[in-house]
Amino acid sequence: MQTEQINNEEQLPAEQMESKFKYFPFFNQKQPVFVLVLLGIIFYCTSLYNEYALDDGIIIHQNNYVLKGVSGISDILSKDAYDSFYRRMNAKDQLQGGRYRPLPVISFAIEQEIIGAYRTGNYMFVEDLNHNGVLDNEKLESQHSASKKKLTGPPTETAIVNYEFNEFVDLNKDGVAQQNECNTCWDTNKNFKNDAPEDLNHDGVFNEVDCQVKGAGLRHFNNIWTYILACVLLYLVFRNYIFKQQPDMAFLAALIFLIHPVHSEIVANVKGREDIFSVIFIALTFLFSFKYNETKKISLLIFAGLAFFLALLSKEYAIVLLFLVPLSLYVFEKEKIKAVNLGLLSVCLFFFGAVYTLMRLNAVNMAPGVPDTEILNNPFLLATGEEKFASKIFILLKYLKLSFLPNKLTCDYSYAQIPYSHFADGGFISSLIINLALLVFGIVLCVKRHVLGFAIIVYFAFLVLVINFIFPVGALLREGFLFHASIGVAIAIAWVVFTVLEKMSSVSFITKRTLMISSLLIVLVLCGSKTWERNWDWKNDITLFLKDVKTSPNSVLILGNAGARWIDLADTKEVTGIALEGEDPEKFNDYNGQLKITDEEVRVGNFIDKRDAAIHKGMRYLKHAVELHPRYVNGYLNLGLASFKLNNDRDAIFYWKLAERLYPNNPYLENYYRVYSNILKNRGANAFNAGRNYDAAVAYKMCTLILPNDAEGWYGLGGAFYHLKLYHKAKSSWEKTLKLDPDHQYVGRDLKTIPTK
Numbered sequence: 049m050q051t052e053q054i055n056n057e058e059q060l061p062a063e064q065m066e067s068k069f070k071y072f073p074f075f076n077q078k079q080p081v082f083v084l085v086l087l088g089i090i091f092y093c094t095s096l097y098n099e100y101a102l103d104d105g106i107i108i109h110q111n112n113y114v115l116k117g118v119s120g121i122s123d124i125l126s127k128d129a130y131d132s133f134y135r136r137m138n139a140k141d142q143l144q145g146g147r148y149r150p151l152p153v154i155s156f157a158i159e160q161e162i163i164g165a166y167r168t169g170n171y172m173f174v175e176d177l178n179h180n181g182v183l184d185n186e187k188l189e190s191q192h193s194a195s196k197k198k199l200t201g202p203p204t205e206t207a208i209v210n211y212e213f214n215e216f217v218d219l220n221k222d223g224v225a226q227q228n229e230c231n232t233c234w235d236t237n238k239n240f241k242n243d244a245p246e247d248l249n250h251d252g253v254f255n256e257v258d259c260q261v262k263g264a265g266l267r268h269f270n271n272i273w274t275y276i277l278a279c280v281l282l283y284l285v286f287r288n289y290i291f292k293q294q295p296d297m298a299f300l301a302a303l304i305f306l307i308h309p310v311h312s313e314i315v316a317n318v319k320g321r322e323d324i325f326s327v328i329f330i331a332l333t334f335l336f337s338f339k340y341n342e343t344k345k346i347s348l349l350i351f352a353g354l355a356f357f358l359a360l361l362s363k364e365y366a367i368v369l370l371f372l373v374p375l376s377l378y379v380f381e382k383e384k385i386k387a388v389n390l391g392l393l394s395v396c397l398f399f400f401g402a403v404y405t406l407m408r409l410n411a412v413n414m415a416p417g418v419p420d421t422e423i424l425n426n427p428f429l430l431a432t433g434e435e436k437f438a439s440k441i442f443i444l445l446k447y448l449k450l451s452f453l454p455n456k457l458t459c460d461y462s463y464a465q466i467p468y469s470h471f472a473d474g475g476f477i478s479s480l481i482i483n484l485a486l487l488v489f490g491i492v493l494c495v496k497r498h499v500l501g502f503a504i505i506v507y508f509a510f511l512v513l514v515i516n517f518i519f520p521v522g523a524l525l526r527e528g529f530l531f532h533a534s535i536g537v538a539i540a541i542a543w544v545v546f547t548v549l550e551k552m553s554s555v556s557f558i559t560k561r562t563l564m565i566s567s568l569l570i571v572l573v574l575c576g577s578k579t580w581e582r583n584w585d586w587k588n589d590i591t592l593f594l595k596d597v598k599t600s601p602n603s604v605l606i607l608g609n610a611g612a613r614w615i616d617l618a619d620t621k622e623v624t625g626i627a628l629e630g631e632d633p634e635k636f637n638d639y640n641g642q643l644k645i646t647d648e649e650v651r652v653g654n655f656i657d658k659r660d661a662a663i664h665k666g667m668r669y670l671k672h673a674v675e676l677h678p679r680y681v682n683g684y685l686n687l688g689l690a691s692f693k694l695n696n697d698r699d700a701i702f703y704w705k706l707a708e709r710l711y712p713n714n715p716y717l718e719n720y721y722r723v724y725s726n727i728l729k730n731r732g733a734n735a736f737n738a739g740r741n742y743d744a745a746v747a748y749k750m751c752t753l754i755l756p757n758d759a760e761g762w763y764g765l766g767g768a769f770y771h772l773k774l775y776h777k778a779k780s781s782w783e784k785t786l787k788l789d790p791d792h793q794y795v796g797r798d799l800k801t802i803p804t805k
Contacts, residue, residue, distance in 0.1 A: 068295065069295050069296055069299070070296055071296045071546070071549070071560075071561050071564055071565070072295075072296055072299055072300075074295075074299070077287070080283065080287075080295075080299045080302075081280055081283065083299075083303075084276065084279055084280055084283060084299075084302060084303065084306055085276055085280065087303070087306060087307065087572075088272070088275065088276035088279060088306055089272070089276070090576070091306070091307060091575075091576055091579050091580075092271075092272045092275065092312075092315050092316070092579070092583065093272070094580050094583040094584060095268050095271070095272065095312075095315060095316040095583040095586065096265055096268050096269060096272065097265060097268075097587075098264065098268050098316055098583070098586055098587045098588070099249060099260075099261045099264050099587060099588040100260060100261070100264060100318060100588060100589075101316075101317055101459075101586050101587070101588050101589050101591075101592045102317060102319070102459055102589070102592065103317075103319045104317065104318045104319050105260075106130060106133045106319075107129060107130075107133075107153060107156070107319050108156050108160075108260075108267075108318065108319075109171075109256075109260045110132065110133045110136050111132045111133065111153070111156075112132045112135075112136075112168075112169025112170065113127070113131075113132055113153075113157065113169065114132075114153060114156045114157045114160055115160055115165065115166045115169050115170065115171070116157070116160075116165055116166065116167060116168075116169045117157055117158075117160045117161035117165025117166075118157060118158060118161045118165075119165070119167070120157050120169065121154050121157055124150050124153045124154055124157060125150050125154075125407075125411070126410065126411050127411055127412075128146045128147055128148060128411060128412040128413070129146075129147040129148060129149050129150070129153060130147055132169070136715065137714070137715060138713040138714070138715060139713075146408070146411075146412025146413055147412070148364070148407070148408040148411050148412050149322045149361070149362060149363050149364070150361055150411075151322075151325055151358060151361040151362045152319075152321040152322040152324075152325050152362055152363075155270070155321060155325075156267070156318075156321075159263065159266055159267055159270065160263075162263070162266065163262060163263030163266060164262065164263070166214050166233070167211045167214055168210050168211045168212075168213065168214050169210065170214075171233040171256045171259045171260070172232065172233055172256060173210070173211075173212075173213060173214060174212070174213045174227055174230045175212055175213075176212060177209050177210060177212050178209075178212075182224065183212045183213055183216075183224070183225040183226065183227070183230070184212050185211075185212075185225065186211075187209075187210065187211050188209050188210065188211070188212065212225075213225055213230045214230070214233070215230070215231070216229040216230045216231070217229050217231055217238050217240075232254070233256065233258075233259035234246045234247075234248070234254055234255070234256075234258040234259050242254040244635075246258060248261045248262060249261045249588070249637075250635050250636075250637045251617065251620055251637065252619070252620040252621055252622075252627065253620070261588075264318075267318045268316075268318065270321070271315050271316075271318060271320065271321055271324065272315065274321065274324045274325065274328065275311075275314070275315045275324050276306075277328060278324055278327040278328045278331065279302055279305055279306040280302075281327075281328060281331035281332060281335070282301075282302050282305055282327070282331050282535065282538075283298060283299065283301075283302035284331070284335060285331050285334045285335055285338075286298035286299075286301045286302055286539070286542075287299070288335075288338070289334070289335075289338045289376070289380050289381075290376075290380060290499060290502070290539060291499070291542070291543075292380070294546065296546055297542045297543060297546050298542075300541075300542040300545060300546070300568075301538040301539050301541070301542035301543075302538070303568075304537070304538040304541050304542060305534060305535060305538040307571070307572060307575040307576065307579070308454065308534055308537075308538070308575065309454045309457065309575050309578040309579045309582060310450055310451075310454045310457065310527045310528075310530050310531070310534065311531060311534070311579075312457070312578075312579045312582035312583055312586065313457075313459065313526075313527045313528045313582070313586070314528050314531050315583075316582065316583045316586035317528075317586055320528060320531075322362055322363045323362075323363060323528060323531045323532070325358075325359075325362035325363070326359055326362040326363040326365060326366055326532065327531070327532065327535070328359075328362075329355045329356070329358040329359035329362060329366065330355075330359050330366055330369060330532075332351075332355035332358075332359075333352055333355040333356045333359060333366070333369055333373065333397075334373065334376060335355075336348050336349075336351040336352035336355055337352045337373050337376075337377065337393055338376070338377070338380075338381065340352055340389070340393060341377055341381055341384055341385060341389055341390075341393070342384060344389060349392060349393060349396050350396070352373075352393065352396060352397070353396040353397060353399065353400040354400065356369055356373075356397050356400050356401070357400040357401075357403065357404055360400075360401065360404040361404065364408075364513075365510060365513050365514075365532055367401065367513075368509045368510060368513065369397065370394070370397055370398065370401060371509065372505075372506060372509055373393065373394075373397065374390055374393070374394060375494065375502065375505065376502065377390060377393075378494075378497065379494060379497045379498070379499070379501070379502045380497075380499075380502075382497055421679075422679075423463045423604075423677060423679075424462055424463060424604060424605055424677070424680075425522045426520065426522070427462060427463055427516075427522075427523060427524040428516065428520075428524075430468075431468050432468075434470060434471055435468035435469065435470060438468070438469035438470050438471055438473065438476045439466075439468050439469045439524070440515050440516055440517060441469070441476055441479050441480050441483070442469040442473070442475045442476045442479050443466075443479075443515055443524060443525050444479050444483045444511070444515060445475060445478060445479030445482065445483070446461075446466070446525055447511060447515075447525070447529075447530055447533070448479075448482065448483070450527060450530055451507075451530060451533075451534060451537045452537075454527075454578065455578070456599055457527060457578070457582055457599075458527075458596045458599040458600045458603070458606070459527075459585075459586075459592055459593075459596050459606070460526075460596065460600060460603045460605045460606050461523070461524055461525040461526065461600065461603065462523060462524055462603055462604065462605050463524070463603075463604055463676070463677060464602050464603070464604060464676045464677070465600045465602050465603040465606075466524055466525065483508075486504055486508075487504070487508055489501070489504065490502075490503075490504025490505045490507075490508065491505070499539065499543055500539075500540060500543050500544075502536075502539070503536045503537075503539035503540035503543065504536060504540065505536070506533070506535055506536030506539065507533045507534075507535075507536030507537055507540070508533075508536075509536075510532035510533040510535070510536070511529070511530075511533040514526070514529035545564070549563075549564060584640050585640070587639070587640065588639075589609060589613060590613045590617065590639045590642070590643065591639045591640045591642055593606055593609040593610040593613055594610055594613060594614075594639065594642035594643065595640070595642055596610075597610035597669065602676065604673045604676050604677040604680055604683075607669045607670065607672050607673035607676070607683075608669070608670060608673045608680060608682050608683050608686070610666070610669045611666040611667065611668070611669030611670035611673065611683070611686055611690075612666065612670070612682070612686045612689075613666070614662050614663070614665050614666030614669070615662075615663055615666040615667070615686055615689055615690045615693065617643060617662065618659045618662035618663045618666070618693065619659060619693075620643075621633065621636070622636065622637060622638055622639070622643050622644075623643065623645055623658050623659060623662045624657070624658055624659050625658070645658040645661045645662050645665070649661050649665075660694075663690050663693055663694060666686070666690055667687060667690045670683050670686055670687050670690070671687070674687070679710055681707050681710045681711045681714060684703045684704070684706040684707035684710070685703070685704065685707045685714070685716055685717060685720070687699075687703040688700045688701070688702075688703035688704035688707065688720065689720065691703060692720075692724065697750055700724070701750060701753055701754060704717060704720060704721070704754065705753075705754075721754045721755050722755075724754060725751045725754055725755045725758055725761060728747045728748070728750050728751040728754075728761075729747070729748070729751055729760060729761060729764060731743075731747040732744045732745075732747035732748040732751065732764050732765075732768065733764065735747060736764070736767065736768060736771075741768050741771040741772050742768075742772065744764070744767075744768040745765060745768035745769060745772060747764075748761055748762075748764040748765035748768055749765055751764070751765070752765055757788055758788075759785045759788040759789035759792060760785075762781050762782070762784045762785040762788065763781070763782065763785040763792065763794070763795055765781045766778045766779075766780075766781030766782040766785060766795075766798070767798070769781060770798070770801075770802070775802050775803055778802060779799065779802050782795050782798055782799050782802075783799070786799070
């Protein structure tokens with residue numbers, strides 16, 4: 049009975065058949081949308097409990113404008129996306145062309161308002177900015193700007209410094225904030241204690257990270273549903289215009305885009321929202337443009353322009369729509385397209401593109417403030433002209449492979465994971481031939497108004513923006529760069545699959561549908577497994593880098609971060625088996641099984657304990673990183689920290705001085721020096737009081753090496769030298785103290801006690 053029904057179905061008129069699903073068992077247009085939504089939830093529900101990883105910190109946690117909540121939106125609209133990060137790092141903008149993507153960043157600020165905004169723009173901030181001896185509760189103007197108001201001449205712009213604190217608990221009921229009344233950001237119950245439930249990431253350490261992970265689920269939830277929305281909108285574009293009479297192709301194309309494992313980097317990484325928003329508004333631009341071409345309504349023309357504008361505000365990649373929208377009308381609207389309508393649509397898109405360009409030029413510095421000499425941001429820094437060109441072409445082959453075989457995924461392909469290519473390399477030659485042939489084939493088919501040609505052009509149009517041909521993007525290759533281009537991949541695969549099935553005329557329809565559905569189920573399982581795996585990997589920096597260092601063992605960025613994570617977590621109970629003070633001993637976080645030191649590792653490496661093994665494991669990664677990249681500042685910073693944890697003062701100072709030479713104003717180094725100098729001064733004082741003057745001199749000498757302008761360090765060194773009867777050195781040290789601090793309380797008196805002979 050069923051066979052007879054299908055045979056009769058195959059005999060229906062072509063017009064009636066083409067408007068209905070043939071291979072997929074859908075009976076109305078709501079069912080495929082429901083399936084896309086359901087699969088989207090299944091594929092990405094495992095990212096809902098993720099925290100943050102990779103660049104999330106730069107765009108959210110180290111972004112003062114985001115942390116201020118909605119009050120920071122005006123700054124987000126008027127500044128480079130990385131402006132706040134550059135300021136924190138005492139650096140000038142370094143990415144050529146700048147980065148202006150305010151729409152997704154505004155969404156982060158709105159989320160922060162819901163999670164809990166920080167009015168100072170910092171998780172932890174308590175400072176008497178106007179030096180009046182009181183923590184004021186109002187936003188302050190800088191003294192420099194205020195003084196300008198008293199001068200004659202034209203008015204000057206008022207520069208706002210900040211609030212002096214986020215919030216406080218009025219313990220003494222005087223209505224005035226005191227330093228000791230400003231609670232930490234993780235002290236949610238405001239009892240000024242570190243309670244186990246406040247360790248939100250369960251790492252045994254109470255710090256800003258606990259404040260960062262608060263509300264992470266909201267951000268990931270928003271990534272999931274907006275991604276699903278993007279896929280549904282693409283399906284509508286495919287169903288109504290690209291595959292107008294072939295709903296099976298439309299659904300398969302949307303499904304392929306939805307389940308592609310490469311997209312896990314975009315969805316599971318909060319910063320990927322810029323790509324998700326971009327595709328949402330790109331799809332809307334296509335929808336409104338096609339609809340305008342059908343109805344000629346001016347309102348739809350304006351909506352198309354607004355959608356294009358919002359796509360640009362999400363990510364600049366939408367600029368290719370100035371070419372792709374007219375091309376799509378040429379390919380798919382042969383009977384309806386008119387020159388006047390196409391002209392009006394193009395003018396509208398160019399107008400909104402011009403508005404975006406003016407906003408961008410006002411907000412960002414198109415040329416970098418300093419030459420980018422960091423190879424992690426400038427991957428071709430050390431390449432010859434031949435190597436640059438050959439490597440860019442070879443990368444196209446890598447993207448093609450990832451499009452169809454995304455089996456080994458990693459968060460970073462930067463220096464030195466992918467070696468530079470040369471003209472004689474097989475990879476370069478193969479890539480040049482394959483991609484050039486594809487491009488020519490796509491152009492020829494586009495001229496003939498063929499959907500496959502359009503798919504190929506979409507693929508190359510988005511990809512050409514990210515392979516460093518037009519402008520440097522700061523990376524050699526990144527899986528997330530395939531997100532937009534995979535729209536073309538999805539269209540092409542869907543067309544090829546059903547074209548091949550239709551060519552199998554000798555095979556019964558039931559067999560063909562069974563073959564297609566069963567094959568698709570296998571692909572769904574494989575892609576779902578890989579996506580879930582990557583979702584878990586992207587939980588946070590720890591899970592990501594400890595996993596990907598095995599996949600990308602020569603990536604300096606991954607090596608450096610994996611090494612740092614091992615050093616940071618060496619004292620946690622997950623490594624040592626001993627819970628830290630305030631840590632819940634019952635909660636255990638092995639970071640997806642990545643943070644594990646076995647007894648065998650300790651024995652073979654002849655380490656003292658698992659903590660010692662973890663620190664040395666991190667140091668091995670870091671030493672490999674600086675071996676590959678001798679100017680890698682973070683590598684030296686963390687090697688210094690590891691040496692400090694191992695009580696190796698000499699190596700700690702050695703590595704930190706290397707970092708200082710490369711990046712003198714690094715804020716992390718300044719903090720390390722400040723903490724370490726206090727430790728050394730306490731050590732020196734204890735040794736001095738115990739009569740161990742030589743040990744005191746060593747401690748104070750190290751203090752003056754790391755902070756040569758610390759008057760107290762020089763004063764202590766002078767005292768140690770004095771009791772060692774090294775009077776000329778004591779005099780020199782105390783004279784240095786007096787030079788640094790002319791009002792020092794004791795040094796003048798002590799200088800008089802030095803024997804003249």
